[in-house]
Amino acid sequence: xxxSETRPLTAPLRFPAGFLWGAATAAYQIEGAAAExxxxxxxxxxxxxxxxxxxxxxTGDVAVDHYHRVxxxxxxxxxxxxxxxxxxxxxxxxxxxGRGPASQRGLDFYRRLVDDxxxxxxxxxxxxxxxxxxxxxxxxxxxxxxxxxxxxxAYAGLMADALGDRVGRWTTLNEPxxxxxxxxxxGVHAPGRTDPVDALRAAHHLNLGHGLxxxxxxxxxxxxxxxxxxxxxxxxxxxxxxxEDREAARRIDTVGNGVWLGPMLEGxxxxxxxxxxxxxxxxxxxxxxxxxxAGQALDWLGVNYYTPxxxxxxxENTKRSQDDGHGDSPFSPWPGxxxxxxxxxxxxxxxxxxxxxxxxxHSLLTRxxxxxxxxxxxxxxxxxxxxxxPAADGSVHDPRRAAYVHAHLEAVHRAVADGASVGGYFLWSxxxxxxxxxxxxxxxxxxxxxxxxxxxxxKSSARWYARVARSGELRSPDEAL
Numbered sequence: 001x002x003x004s005e006t007r008p009l010t011a012p013l014r015f016p017a018g019f020l021w022g023a024a025t026a027a028y029q030i031e032g033a034a035a036e037x038x039x040x041x042x043x044x045x046x047x048x049x050x051x052x053x054x055x056x057x058x059t060g061d062v063a064v065d066h067y068h069r070v071x072x073x074x075x076x077x078x079x080x081x082x083x084x085x086x087x088x089x090x091x092x093x094x095x096x097x098g099r100g101p102a103s104q105r106g107l108d109f110y111r112r113l114v115d116d117x118x119x120x121x122x123x124x125x126x127x128x129x130x131x132x133x134x135x136x137x138x139x140x141x142x143x144x145x146x147x148x149x150x151x152x153x154a155y156a157g158l159m160a161d162a163l164g165d166r167v168g169r170w171t172t173l174n175e176p177x178x179x180x181x182x183x184x185x186x187g188v189h190a191p192g193r194t195d196p197v198d199a200l201r202a203a204h205h206l207n208l209g210h211g212l213x214x215x216x217x218x219x220x221x222x223x224x225x226x227x228x229x230x231x232x233x234x235x236x237x238x239x240x241x242x243x244e245d246r247e248a249a250r251r252i253d254t255v256g257n258g259v260w261l262g263p264m265l266e267g268x269x270x271x272x273x274x275x276x277x278x279x280x281x282x283x284x285x286x287x288x289x290x291x292x293x294a295g296q297a298l299d300w301l302g303v304n305y306y307t308p309x310x311x312x313x314x315x316e317n318t319k320r321s322q323d324d325g326h327g328d329s330p331f332s333p334w335p336g337x338x339x340x341x342x343x344x345x346x347x348x349x350x351x352x353x354x355x356x357x358x359x360x361x362h363s364l365l366t367r368x369x370x371x372x373x374x375x376x377x378x379x380x381x382x383x384x385x386x387x388x389x390p391a392a393d394g395s396v397h398d399p400r401r402a403a404y405v406h407a408h409l410e411a412v413h414r415a416v417a418d419g420a421s422v423g424g425y426f427l428w429s430x431x432x433x434x435x436x437x438x439x440x441x442x443x444x445x446x447x448x449x450x451x452x453x454x455x456x457x458x459k460s461s462a463r464w465y466a467r468v469a470r471s472g473e474l475r476s477p478d479e480a481l
Contacts, residue, residue, distance in 0.1 A: 013413045013474040020123065020424025021469035022084035023077065023446070024381055026130035026174070028060045029433040031090060033067035037105035040096040042132035043142070043183075044436075047190035058439025064431060064449050067109060072456070074116040076447065077430065080462055081469035084123040086380060086426045087113070088130035088174065091155055094162075098134035098151050102158045114166050125426070126163065127171040127230065128156055128213065131179055131189065131436075138191050143179060143202035146285070149209035156213035160220035168225055171302055171380070172213045175232040176206040176260060178326075181333035188327030188437055196335035197281050204286055207263045207294040214296035230302030230380040231260050233368065234309045235360035239343055244313035248340040251276055252311050255334055263294035265301075265372055276336035300423065302380030303368065305361045305408075307354040310343040325354050327437060351385040351442055356404060358411040365415035365422055376423045382408050383428035385435070385442040388459060395457070396448040402461040402477035409474050427465060431456060 028044045048059040066073055077085055091098065094106035110126075117124045129152065137148050156172070173179070182189035185199035214227055221227075234256040238245035250272070258270040268291040274283055307325065324342040326333055334340065345355040365377055384404040390396050405427060416422050431447035434440060440451055446462035449455070458466075464477045 013410065015413065015472045015474070016416065017472070018423070019472060020084040020125075020378065020426070021472070022082055022086055022123075022125065022424060022426040023080070023430035024086035024426040024428050025066070025088070025430050025433065026127075026132075027088045027090035027093070028063070028130070028132045029429075029435070030064050030066040030431070031093075032060065032062040032065045034059075034061045036067065037093070037109070038096055038103045039090065039093040039106060041135040042090065042092045043135055043138045043190035044132050046135050046138075047192055050192070053192060054437050055439035055441045058434065058441075060434040063434045064451075065454050069454070070109070070113050071116060073431075074113070074120055074122070076456060076458070077117075077122055078120040079466070080446075080458065081466040082122055083469065084125055084169075084424060084426065085117055085430075086125040086127060086171075088127040088132075089159060090132055091129065092132065092134040095155050095158060096134065098137040098155070102162065107162045110163060114163055118166060123169060124167050125169040125171065126159070126167045127174050128152075128159060129172065129179075130174040131183070133191075142184070142191060142193075143205050143209075144184065144198040145201075146205055146208070149205040149212055152209035153212035153216045157216040157220055160217050164221045164225070168222075169228070170217055170221070170225060171228045171230050172210045172217075173206060174230045174302075174380075175304055176203065176210070176229075177232055177234075177256060180206055181255075181335075182326055185335060186327065186329040186331045186333040188329050188333075194329070194331040196277075196332070199333070200277060200281055200283070200335055201285050203259050204283075204290070207260065208290050210264060211294035211296045214298070215293075218296075226299035227296075228298055228300045228302050228378070228380075229260075229264060230304055231257075232304040232306075232381075233257050233261070233364055235305065235364050236309045236311065237360075239310055239312035242313075245311070248311045248313040248337070251337045251340055252309060252334060255336055256309070263291050265295065265298070265375075267291065267295050273336070280335055298375065300376040300378050301368065301372065302378050303364060304381035304428075305364055305379065306352075306382065306384075308345070308357050308360040310345060312341050312343065314339055314341045325352070350404070351387050354384075356384070356407070358407040361408050362411040362415050362418075365412065365420045366418050369415070369420035369422070374421075376421050378424040378426070379412060379422065380426050381428040382425065383444050383446075385444045388432075388443050388448055390448065390450075390457065396459040398446075398459045398461045399477060401446065401459070402464045405461065405465065406474065406477055409468070413474060
């Protein structure tokens, strides 16, 4: 019997003291002000302005105008009882060309944000890169080129110099799998390239850039700073117990997870990754010392989770399902796994079409904690999109989102009870926003945004989550509201 099975089913679930209760956003999705105060285009500006790349041509030019409403938004966070806020920095806002000195006007925005957070008693958790590479660096080759990793480290140093005296929790990259394999493999994310070798080159230079950035941060930050990376670690499950399906799961685990966990946390790439992709590249772009450089000591690991990944092996020349939940493209984001099919489980799904399965989060947290003992885990993204409509009185009732979050927080609590070291939970997302290629068609926020007026309205899930955050105690949404 595990520790979690001894708990009375009717007892409220109390989380450990000091647990982070937060919400998360990303710069391009909320800031707007795309051409103000010296900011230059990122790859997402270019991509979203390219016809056919985003839903109905939506862009982040205005997004939800967080750039001009930062004070209002921090007050909203305070009202929701958050004790932490995870945000990302727009690289091209603070270093417009990706090279050279920082833009003080860009830095001033983040100084104000951080100062407002601290004044409200909210811990800032800063992410350096959430997919918005300066376009000038992409024009020079982007992440498939080694220089981008070096430029990223220099940018990290600039941010540490500017905010190191007031930000104690830093993340280098958010979901580098998406940057590499959706951006350069399937092309459904910026910059929209579709070359599997470029995707693998990008993955390596993201790993290298992460390690070099950690070195730059360590050199500039106080010893108390806590450094991390946030990974969308895939909970990979074989469709059946057959050897063929288990091999399919192994392949996806290798190119989905091992490609990051290996060099960042275990000293080098898994040999199976080189074997699986040998028909594509000899990995000659990995230079001596790169894997060691990528493997810098971390203080915590961000875990982003939404739904499991279910796979099977298909015979050669057989039509396979590509419903992997990562957008529609004839090009695969899984190099070395062309014989793998993807499946979506039956049952409840979110507006993204993703199955609701909190057991995957429990499995991930317990397995990662056992694999990396002593490394704190933080759920750095978890949430759901649903089709929320305001009522006649303007209120927004979203019981399905509250139920989703409640079930996943139960999974986190079970993982802690079963021995996992989990220090916090960041809900995705604080408010409705530009959802990448889906534009404004998918709403993940616990705060509703009217995209015509930009009015913010906390949904019923936000009021429930506020009670959880303030008390550190999980009760059902029906009981709490």
